[in-house]
Amino acid sequence: MTGYADIPAILAVAPNGARKLPADYPNLPITPVELAREARLCCDAGASVIHLHVRDDNGGHSLDTGRYREAMAEIRQSVGDALLIQVTSEAVGIYNADQQMAMVRDLVPEAVSLAIREIAPEGGDEAKLATFCAFMREADIRPQFILYAPEDIARFADLVARGIIPGTGFPLLYVLGRYTVGQKSSPADLLGFLTSPVVREQPALVSNWMMCAFGQYENACAMAAIALGGHARIGFENNMALINGEMATNNAALIDQARRGVAMLGRKVATADMARKLLRPDW
Template identity: 50%
Template sequence: MTQPTPDSTSQTWEPLVLTVAPNGARKTKRDHPALPITPAELAAEAEASLAAGAAMIHLHVRDAEDQHSLDPGRYREAIDAIRERVGNKIVIQMTTEAVGRYSPAEQMASVRAVEPEAVSLAVREFFSDPNLEKDAARFTHELAERGVMAQYIVYSEEDLQWFSSLRDTGKLPIQAQSLLFVLGRYTAGQRSEPSDLLPFLRANKPNYSWALCAFGPKEAACAAAAATLGGHARVGFENNLLLSDGTPAPNNAALIAQAVAIARAIGRPLASADTLRMAAKTVP
């Protein structure tokens, strides 16, 4: 399979950034035998997802017991394996997710040690403690100065308003590059609906760049909403194991392929890793 390339004839759409989230912090091979955990498995999944149309991989690593880890050495090992497999053809986004195991200080220390190209950060994890707000603000400005692509995760309309306030008051840099809207995080069974996007869109002022992720079998429908409404999408086993027809997805690349088919159907071109890097450089 060859990697889909952006359609140069389409002038009305911003290229769609598809991010694969292949494992997350909690799932194991008991949830799906094809869930990638080791560096070699993650590298193979990155290659397959790249070929299917992904521009970025959202990377989690595990410890010796397959538990969520922010260990810099394990991150470097996984990143090196992916780079050896696909070079710079995919953006590697490190997660800082705490999962109840890591403090903001530990999260920041891990990112500084790894020095990733891209990173995701939950607003409520980094800014919930007023005593640590100055440290968190210093850290986010440091990321901007180093050119790290930062994606800020928001779980609700209130989180999005919080993000705007932090940016307006200078606690987040003006270069804060994008948002991730998490749909259905606090709904029963964590099953997202495309309509879950609406409160975020109402609160998204002044129209920050955004992507979404969604839980459950309507992940593809939510990705379709994002593609149609000018956003971007993150799909993969972290949040959903099913194809849109309700059958188990054979791998993460199949979920990326579904989103690619949606983009093709509406005429929206796909972003490559280089497209994403260039867009990040043009953020004011």
């Protein structure tokens, strides 16, 4: 029987996000070369996944597949297969569901994060979504579905129950908080997700879960998730502060901080190959 300590903890790095600019922090990695350098440092610090965002010429959020390919090639040259590359499909108020799905079809990434609210909005074309999910399954793409609030779980469960999203168990990302000025997530924010009646009644719905959090308590939220059997996404996308309040010199400092916490909690840190297995859904 698999126990708590038998499941390695995934530390995913989110090095830049869609909104911050170098003006916000000089060490924010934006270019493919900068992302590759950061990937190497984070891999050495204990990360097994990189959550990848790319930018346009003005520094704005982009889902351009050419830019993705350039950044992915630089990262692969830097770390080989030692990091699973997960691209974002985040809308940021720019892209609709059709454009998000088109990006994934064109790029065929190893892994992608998909927000249920964005890829499957109420009143959206569920036939298109079903065809898209079937494509991801055939292409062996690892989707991680993002839930921005506990109420998103019911929508996700309904899509799975009706076969729009085919399969049984899926990797989920729980978002603790919002992109607001001064946002500080708390470990208690996990409770709404973990105590959801839907999850309690349908435990097979979730193969594993990860969290991301905003502000100076990001590491505390990550440690709460690790202690409860989950995984953590950490990085400058949502937080730049170390636990002592100082600004981290790079994303690797945040990953190293979390890695030491994982060891104290009695779990091993996942390798990229372990992360690949854990993040493959039960299609």
